[in-house]
Amino acid sequence: MGWFKDLLGTSNWQTAAPTPTPTVASAPLGLALGKGVRFDSTLALLLDGSTTVRVPLDQAIWSAGWIELGQSNKLRRYYMNDEEFWLQIHVTGDDQIESVTLFNYLSYVTVNSDAELQRLAGPNSLIGLPTYLHEGVEYTREWGTEQGQTELVPMTEQVANPDEGYTIKHHSMLYARETGLTDRRELLLFSVEQDEEGTVSLSTSLGISLYTTDLSAI
Numbered sequence: 001m002g003w004f005k006d007l008l009g010t011s012n013w014q015t016a017a018p019t020p021t022p023t024v025a026s027a028p029l030g031l032a033l034g035k036g037v038r039f040d041s042t043l044a045l046l047l048d049g050s051t052t053v054r055v056p057l058d059q060a061i062w063s064a065g066w067i068e069l070g071q072s073n074k075l076r077r078y079y080m081n082d083e084e085f086w087l088q089i090h091v092t093g094d095d096q097i098e099s100v101t102l103f104n105y106l107s108y109v110t111v112n113s114d115a116e117l118q119r120l121a122g123p124n125s126l127i128g129l130p131t132y133l134h135e136g137v138e139y140t141r142e143w144g145t146e147q148g149q150t151e152l153v154p155m156t157e158q159v160a161n162p163d164e165g166y167t168i169k170h171h172s173m174l175y176a177r178e179t180g181l182t183d184r185r186e187l188l189l190f191s192v193e194q195d196e197e198g199t200v201s202l203s204t205s206l207g208i209s210l211y212t213t214d215l216s217a218i
Contacts, residue, residue: 139175
């Protein structure tokens with residue numbers, strides 16, 4: 001858990017490289033800042049009873065983020081005007097879409113000390129264990145092969161909105177379960193986040209796998 005030291009007080013954001021401008025032209029599914037998202041009108045009915053993820057009405061995209069994973073893998077993230085919803089698209093190579101996920105934020109907690117961080121997302125927490133029980137539902141860990149608790153996965157996200165660009169450091173863990181619907185898994189994502197001002201927080205999001213035909217840019 002050596003990443004605790006990086007998150008609480010030792011990161012030097014003053015020497016970080018400037019945040020690049022997002023490449024709108026290569027945005028998958030036509031999604032970009034200034035665009036909106038419309039979900040298929042039958043999607044909520046289809047998912048009802050299989051997941052508690054909520055499907056919003058038409059949404060405007062307030063900010064866009066992107067994470068380089070290496071080996072031509074990237075995550076594109078789109079955060080909605082309604083701050084409870086965000087989309088993640090995994091792309092490879094020349095923006096070949098591998099997966100699309102709609103997330104609902106479940107919680108967002110500011111972390112004020114190392115002790116609190118360890119309790120919420122470190123060795124004293126359940127995050128990183130092979131399974132996680134959330135509201136009576138069991139999810140299986142997607143990342144890490146350890147028999148016991150594994151470390152969270154580091155990622156760096158570049159984010160831009162109409163007013164500014166900035167960087168967020170993540171240490172994340174992903175869990176999943178089958179819903180019984182074809183190619184629609186429910187995902188539980190934990191992310192310890194640090195912004196450029198040094199503020200550390202823990203976000204929890206619940207997501208559902210989508211088909212590309214479930215949504216469109218407007």
